Amino acid sequence: MESLRVKEMFKYFHFATFLLVAYALFFAAHSQGQSGFISLDCGLPENSNYTETTTEINYISDAPFISSGKVYTILPQYKVNLQYWATTVRSFPDGTRNCYTINTERGTKYLMRAWFLYGNYDGKNSTPEFDLHLGPNFWDTVKIVDSSSVVVKEIIHFPLQNYVRLCLVNTGSGTPFISALELRPLKNTTYKVESQTSLALAVRIDVGSNLTGVIRYPYDVSDRIWVPYNIDEWKDITTSQTVDSENDFQPPHVVMNNAAMPANKSAPFRLIFELLDPSTKYYLYMHFAELQQLKPNESRAFNINVNGRFLYGPLVPTYLLLTTVYSASPITGEVNYTFTLDKLENSTLPPIVNAIEIYALVGVSQLETDQDDVDAMVNIKSNYGVKRNWDGDPCVPLKYLWAGLNCSNDGSSPPRITSLDLSSSGLTGEISTYLSKLTMLESLDLSNNNLTGSVPNFLSQLPNLRVLNLGNNKLTGLVPAELIEKSSDRSLSLSVEGNQNLCASSPCKKKKKSSNIVIPVAASVGGLFIVLLIAGTILMGLKARKKQGLVKEEFDDQNESFDSKKRKFTYSEVIRITNNFKRVLGKGGFGTVYHGFIDEGSQVAVKIISLPPIRVDHQQSQEEKERNQEQIEQQYKQFEAEAKECHIELQVKLLLTVYHGNLTSLVGYFKEGANMGLIYEYMANGDLESHLSGRQANVLSWETRLEIAIDAAQGLDYLHHGCKPPIIHRDVKTANILLNENFRAKLADFGLSRFFSADGATHVSTRHIAGTPGYLDPDITNNSWLNEKSDVYSFGVVILQIITARPAISRTTDDERTHISEWVDFMLSNGDVRSIVDLRLQGDFEINSMWKAVEIAMACLNPPASRRPNMSQVVIELRECLASELTRRNNSHVTDSSYLNDALPLNMSVAFSPVAR
Numbered sequence: 001m002e003s004l005r006v007k008e009m010f011k012y013f014h015f016a017t018f019l020l021v022a023y024a025l026f027f028a029a030h031s032q033g034q035s036g037f038i039s040l041d042c043g044l045p046e047n048s049n050y051t052e053t054t055t056e057i058n059y060i061s062d063a064p065f066i067s068s069g070k071v072y073t074i075l076p077q078y079k080v081n082l083q084y085w086a087t088t089v090r091s092f093p094d095g096t097r098n099c100y101t102i103n104t105e106r107g108t109k110y111l112m113r114a115w116f117l118y119g120n121y122d123g124k125n126s127t128p129e130f131d132l133h134l135g136p137n138f139w140d141t142v143k144i145v146d147s148s149s150v151v152v153k154e155i156i157h158f159p160l161q162n163y164v165r166l167c168l169v170n171t172g173s174g175t176p177f178i179s180a181l182e183l184r185p186l187k188n189t190t191y192k193v194e195s196q197t198s199l200a201l202a203v204r205i206d207v208g209s210n211l212t213g214v215i216r217y218p219y220d221v222s223d224r225i226w227v228p229y230n231i232d233e234w235k236d237i238t239t240s241q242t243v244d245s246e247n248d249f250q251p252p253h254v255v256m257n258n259a260a261m262p263a264n265k266s267a268p269f270r271l272i273f274e275l276l277d278p279s280t281k282y283y284l285y286m287h288f289a290e291l292q293q294l295k296p297n298e299s300r301a302f303n304i305n306v307n308g309r310f311l312y313g314p315l316v317p318t319y320l321l322l323t324t325v326y327s328a329s330p331i332t333g334e335v336n337y338t339f340t341l342d343k344l345e346n347s348t349l350p351p352i353v354n355a356i357e358i359y360a361l362v363g364v365s366q367l368e369t370d371q372d373d374v375d376a377m378v379n380i381k382s383n384y385g386v387k388r389n390w391d392g393d394p395c396v397p398l399k400y401l402w403a404g405l406n407c408s409n410d411g412s413s414p415p416r417i418t419s420l421d422l423s424s425s426g427l428t429g430e431i432s433t434y435l436s437k438l439t440m441l442e443s444l445d446l447s448n449n450n451l452t453g454s455v456p457n458f459l460s461q462l463p464n465l466r467v468l469n470l471g472n473n474k475l476t477g478l479v480p481a482e483l484i485e486k487s488s489d490r491s492l493s494l495s496v497e498g499n500q501n502l503c504a505s506s507p508c509k510k511k512k513k514s515s516n517i518v519i520p521v522a523a524s525v526g527g528l529f530i531v532l533l534i535a536g537t538i539l540m541g542l543k544a545r546k547k548q549g550l551v552k553e554e555f556d557d558q559n560e561s562f563d564s565k566k567r568k569f570t571y572s573e574v575i576r577i578t579n580n581f582k583r584v585l586g587k588g589g590f591g592t593v594y595h596g597f598i599d600e601g602s603q604v605a606v607k608i609i610s611l612p613p614i615r616v617d618h619q620q621s622q623e624e625k626e627r628n629q630e631q632i633e634q635q636y637k638q639f640e641a642e643a644k645e646c647h648i649e650l651q652v653k654l655l656l657t658v659y660h661g662n663l664t665s666l667v668g669y670f671k672e673g674a675n676m677g678l679i680y681e682y683m684a685n686g687d688l689e690s691h692l693s694g695r696q697a698n699v700l701s702w703e704t705r706l707e708i709a710i711d712a713a714q715g716l717d718y719l720h721h722g723c724k725p726p727i728i729h730r731d732v733k734t735a736n737i738l739l740n741e742n743f744r745a746k747l748a749d750f751g752l753s754r755f756f757s758a759d760g761a762t763h764v765s766t767r768h769i770a771g772t773p774g775y776l777d778p779d780i781t782n783n784s785w786l787n788e789k790s791d792v793y794s795f796g797v798v799i800l801q802i803i804t805a806r807p808a809i810s811r812t813t814d815d816e817r818t819h820i821s822e823w824v825d826f827m828l829s830n831g832d833v834r835s836i837v838d839l840r841l842q843g844d845f846e847i848n849s850m851w852k853a854v855e856i857a858m859a860c861l862n863p864p865a866s867r868r869p870n871m872s873q874v875v876i877e878l879r880e881c882l883a884s885e886l887t888r889r890n891n892s893h894v895t896d897s898s899y900l901n902d903a904l905p906l907n908m909s910v911a912f913s914p915v916a917r
Helices: 006-011 371-384 433-437 457-461 481-488 523-534 538-557 559-563 571-577 622-657 688-692 702-722 778-783 788-804 820-830 847-860 871-893
Strands: 038-041 049-052 057-061 070-073 088-091 097-103 109-117 129-134 137-143 150-157 163-173 180-186 197-207 227-229 234-238 258-262 269-274 282-288 302-306 309-315 323-327 336-343 355-363 405-408 416-421 443-445 450-453 467-469 474-478 493-495 501-503 567-569 584-588 591-598 602-609 666-672 675-681 737-739 745-747 809-811 817-819 912-916
Touching: 038 097, 097 180, 109 163, 129 150, 137 150, 137 197, 137 355, 163 871, 197 258, 258 269, 309 323, 371 416, 371 433, 433 457, 457 481, 481 493, 567 571, 571 591, 571 602, 571 666, 571 675, 591 675, 688 737, 688 788, 702 737, 702 745, 702 788, 702 847, 702 871, 778 788, 788 820, 788 847, 788 871, 809 820, 817 820, 820 847, 847 871
Parallel strands: 038 057, 197 227, 416 443, 443 467, 450 474, 467 493, 474 501, 567 666
Antiparallel strands: 038 180, 049 057, 070 088, 097 163, 109 150, 109 180, 129 137, 129 163, 150 197, 197 355, 234 258, 269 336, 282 323, 282 355, 302 309, 302 336, 323 912, 405 416, 584 591, 591 602, 602 675, 666 675, 737 745, 809 817
């Protein structure tokens, strides 16, 4: 039977280095121009170059195109019959993502090819597996079979920027490496695909060829690699004449001057393909040319069919003239496809075919970060010599977000950088002018460096800047008047303390001890009045009375600041905004939250401040309770009004000093007699607790849950490490994690937050316990110790809830309550993480990602706070969890494009367009 099954086909080429065999048959060819070719020998010393004798291709060092990696030479026993570039590799043992950045011609389509030969270069004899990305988009997975096998990945890609970025990503299955990287320009009229997609090579075969080596440059002007193929069921046809193959695809003459037809002239030409993945989309390209001078009574005409369905025809190949037939749109198929060329009844000759190409469609829909922002960050990195793992795209994918950055990303436009934290980064010299190119910056932190010179005026021209921290540098001169003005009207939180020769007023007055424009509330004062809000005993009330005067005076001094950028509303305006408090969004310990509209329809959340109910120590006897109750209530009433006022002013004060994309923004406040409250941005999808508890119909996927956890962790990390002084939230829980319309998370409710000393102290002592049962750090309840690790403990509980959808404390019997960590620890004794996972996920998650999330949570709950990770570490670990989950989802779209595959995918379509000249 004239047929070809996939597995039979690749047995023919099952030897390790056939792609590297010297092209002895082709030495007589004359080299054509290599205009636009980029050929990198990965591991060649910098400034070195050579011409590969077997292909006449000019190779240069890859060193100028990447700033990381280590160079190795493969072991001697694997160097037999290899091209020179295959003898060295660049390996990437450090960092998760390492990227080549190669300048390209804007508007040009490229064939991009990466080569990999392990050759046991590291002496470990352990073959790795890792991913390739094109910019922020997943391309393919590289699976190294053994030390001598060559793997090649090839893709046709149209860069949207004036560069292309190839990233090697460590997925935890071995160290990534690369042997060579090649780019070849193509005509834009060829290999057309839908927007935001590329074409990964599945197979490219020279049908009917009896050659023993592959065909590439100089025979193919685009350096495509053609694999010769023939079988016994076919009869090959060759010609010594030159086929005119000068259409836009330009397959090489040496490929087109041979073809195959059925050995049985009455039988169809048949190929049987077995799909790797029926859901993958493919493009098919077939090249035809008649090689026989037909006699007057001879004819060759045939139809193209797949699984018995007509696709295109009749096709009559022209003598020595190329005709290319290709699918005009991506095609998907069934599990198996039988592809046939069936001759017409009046045709005297059987069908023929000269060459076939098949490509798998690869989505590249994730837009790269705005070009100006990328250029600015690259120059900032170079200018300051930033020692961070800043490689690849700064903003996307989210799991590889550059450290110190936050970005906007709505999916419809290129991401923009909105926050840059370079504090404590060892920066020297003047403030870089490249910062002015980051026009969407909302927050910039350059504190705790050795920056010199003056504060540039261009910082005041950044239209969206709301937070600027220049503290603890060596800046001199006057702070620009525009920055001072913005600080005065509260449109900018400006900090310049710790610059001995910097003046923050004009004319310059004698320097005060601190030149911090925004003066944070003292931690001790803020903590004291938070205590008043949760006080329920006489002792708390009496201590509060002693301190009221001091706190009241400080807030009165700052009243002007509350009336500018953060609007002060009247109570009548609040009634109108909330439509007379019609819709309740939720209730918390300090009041009820209502839905409202403001500023021509913008939605807001309005929180009416009220104090928590009086709490009585239930360990007291009934007689003691009755004896103290009357006195407690009297003291409570005396400080209630002032405590409410302090609560609102403390939150306004705090939210004026911080800004981050994962913290809820304050719109305004009101304070009119006994009526007081805060107005926040509206979060359309409510709080995380409602989704985990089942009160919302929507079931959050594991991917979405991880993204929410990362968002909340980033907000908490900013409070701990991005604020000066640091801030402890003190009430981290699922109810205080709010979700916007895209399910991006923000931390909310800073009513218990407290400024924390940044002088290196391990903890501070607090005599008053504040927070929510189940989330409270045992160090607080047992030792009255409070530090950033107290928030870490609470966040560990949140992660467990995200995994299990259980409350922090569950009632198992009438008298017994179980903490979620105890339940998880008990359930995991069987070694199956599935036993604790929210059943609504229905097993749709990557198992290693889930295990890692559990490990992160339990590390956060370590009894000694010193053994808990900080929030920066938690963010990194959660991103790795998300990476594992995304890899699982992407794998359903992966097609192995190695030339040594043991399967050949094909899909067909009825939409064929002939191209001929």
